Amino acid sequence: MxxxxxxxxxxxxxxxxxxxxxxxxxxxxxxxxxxxxxxxxxxxxxxxxxxxxxxxxxxxxxxxxxxxxxxxxxxxxxxxxxxxxxxxxxxxxxxxxxxxxxxxxxxxxxxxxxxxxxxxxxxxxxxxxxxxxxxxxxxxxxxxxxxxxxxxxxxxxxxxxxxxxxxxxxxLERLSLAELERLAQRAESELGRKLPLTPPARDALLTMADGDGRAALNLIEQVMAWKIDAPLTPEALSQRLMKRAAKYDKSGDEHYNLISALHKSVRGSDPDAALYWLSRMLEGGEDPRYLARRITRMAIEDIGLADPSAARHCLDAWAIYERLGSPEGELALAQAVIYLALAPKSNAGYAAYKGARAEAKRTGSLMPPAHILNAPTQMMKDQGYGAGYAYDHDAEDAFSGQNYFPDEMKRPVLYLPVERGFERDLKKRLDWFVQQRLKRGS
CATH class of the missing domain: 3.40.50.300 (P-loop containing nucleotide triphosphate hydrolases)
Incomplete structure (x- = not known):
């Protein structure tokens, strides 16, 4: 057969x-x-x-x-x-x-x-x-x-x-410029002549291949077919060749790799890197509305209450983009990215929320303590709903120090603010409340 x-x-x-x-x-x-x-x-x-x-x-x-x-x-x-x-x-x-x-x-x-x-x-x-x-x-x-x-x-x-x-x-990894140059030299040996390009234009041609060896050889073959009298400059080369679009799959790995790079650059307080990855995604055709949503998430997750205005900046940038569209509105997103990268960082609110969700899952359906239950009927009052509730505005410093967790539950510590930005002030307030509870035994 x-x-x-x-x-x-x-x-x-x-x-x-x-x-x-x-x-x-x-x-x-x-x-x-x-x-x-x-x-x-x-x-x-x-x-x-x-x-x-x-x-x-x-x-x-x-x-x-x-x-x-x-x-x-x-x-x-x-x-x-x-x-x-x-x-x-x-x-x-x-x-x-x-x-x-x-x-x-x-x-x-x-x-x-x-x-x-x-x-x-x-x-x-x-x-x-x-x-x-x-x-x-x-x-x-x-x-x-x-x-x-x-x-x-x-x-x-x-x-x-x-x-x-x-x-x-x-x-397998994309080819470096040095490796693409080796391919170019091998192509020149096969064709028996040098590329008709100045050194900067040669670099530009290989850069245009974007790590793709087959694309580099196709570009070289195209250039070699031209009838020209003098080596081309980068400007002359760009007039004759359409620049290859960067490899970017908006639904594939590259999408997630680049948004991860953008997010981590913001978290790492590097505005230059953050702008670069934002630009890579925009150049690849990413939907700016997706980026606006992810940038706003970064403000909530990584800046949080260290700078409460960060989220407002992102929402404003999002609204500006909706008004102006591309490309003008993309500048607002870029400025929001710069702001986030330079803002004080805290994930304390994010961590506290995750901890609270874990506690809620662990404790199931425990009832709130009776003193903070509403008692709209006499029967509920007879069962002790609302009994002993202290109205905080009537207390000294507007703080009663009562317990608001279920009676069967040990009080957890969920929110741990950092000593950065606005959370420094929030930490002072939190520490004061903790001390007052200790004094009052609650």
Whole structure:
């Protein structure tokens, strides 16, 4: 039986002739032939890296390659098959259904019975649903296939636990500018000439690739096709090329990574970093209303009563954005971020609320003490509701010191204000009330 999915193109003579006549893309022409030629993933392919160690021990197991586009996932999978003398089969989860998978597994089983293993590379593996992911499990366990999955999404969210338990996740990183420069030099060697760019323009071109090696090679190939008389400056380059949009998935990992970076920069009192991450999200097309909501949350969670006006600033910025829209209203959000980053920080209110919720869950349905219960009827008065209640405004300093927790409950300490900002004054008041309660034995 012929191997299925080994060659995605049918053996059509005319199409084969056309492919031979068409020039191969630069990225394909300089594709690494051995793992040592792969640029940018030394951390995993080196002798101390997870893949390097597997190959050295001769015990390659199923893996999930997780990383951004253009960092070598497909190339590494193909070269792993070469290194281990496994038959390489590539499919995409976007175009493959359950019937196709059955054919792939059957071909791999026949190949195994003939004495050769199969490395099955599944691109965009996160696109498979749970049932499809489960279909891999028996074939991984009996050695029919060695699975190498590739994904740009966080496997812990997108892949089911059974598949994750049988495959090691290997994280690939975006390429640095130095690594992209190595690719550029390799491209120049292949093409036999230098890029027609000034050094600053060359840096600008590689920066435009945004850590994506395939994108860098495509840009280089495009520039090399131009007929120009003198090296281009960054300005001339930008006129000829559309700037690539930064990688940003508003519903994926990048969304949560960047909002986390913004929140932690505000919490860490770094206005410059906070502005940078805010700008990254806006440049990526994030909804400013989402940012306004999250910024307001930061004011409540991390500034709190150390500066009660912080929340007001955020709400005002939110309202200004609603009035002005983009891009003018985004400046109000930026100013709110600056204010929050420089404001005194306290999570005492946030911690007190979480503690109160925990106490409420622990104590269940304990009744309030009788003296603070309303007694609108005579029967309730006869049962002691409201008896002994002290009206605080009638007490000295308007403080009676009575107990307001259930009688069966030991009084907890929930709110612990910090010695920063306005909470410094609140702490003084709280300490005074505590002392008064001690004096009065309440």
């Amino acid at each position: 012929a191997d299925l999915f080994d060659n995605p193109d049918p053996p059509d003579e005319k199409r084969s002739e056309a492919r031979r006549d068409a020039p191969r893309p630069l990225a394909d022409r300089i594709r690494p032939r051995v793992l040592s030629e792969v640029v940018g993933q030394d951390r995993i392919l080196g002798p101390d890296g997870p893949l390097g160690a597997m190959l050295a021990a001769g015990s390659l197991s199923s893996i999930i390659l997780w990383g951004p586009p253009g960092v070598g996932k497909t190339t590494i999978a193909r070269l792993l098959a070469d290194e281990t003398d496994l038959h390489f089969v590539q499919i995409s989860a976007i175009f493959t259904g359950v019937p196709d998978l059955r054919k792939v597994f059957e071909a791999a089983r026949l190949r195994r019975d003939q004495g050769r293993g199969t490395l099955l590379f599944v691109d965009e593996i996160h696109r498979f649903n749970k049932a499809q992911q489960d279909s891999f499990l028996p074939h991984m366990e009996d050695g029919t296939i060695l699975l190498v999955g590739a994904t740009t999404e966080n496997p812990s969210f997108e892949l089911n636990a059974a598949l994750m338990s049988r495959a090691q996740v290997i994280v």
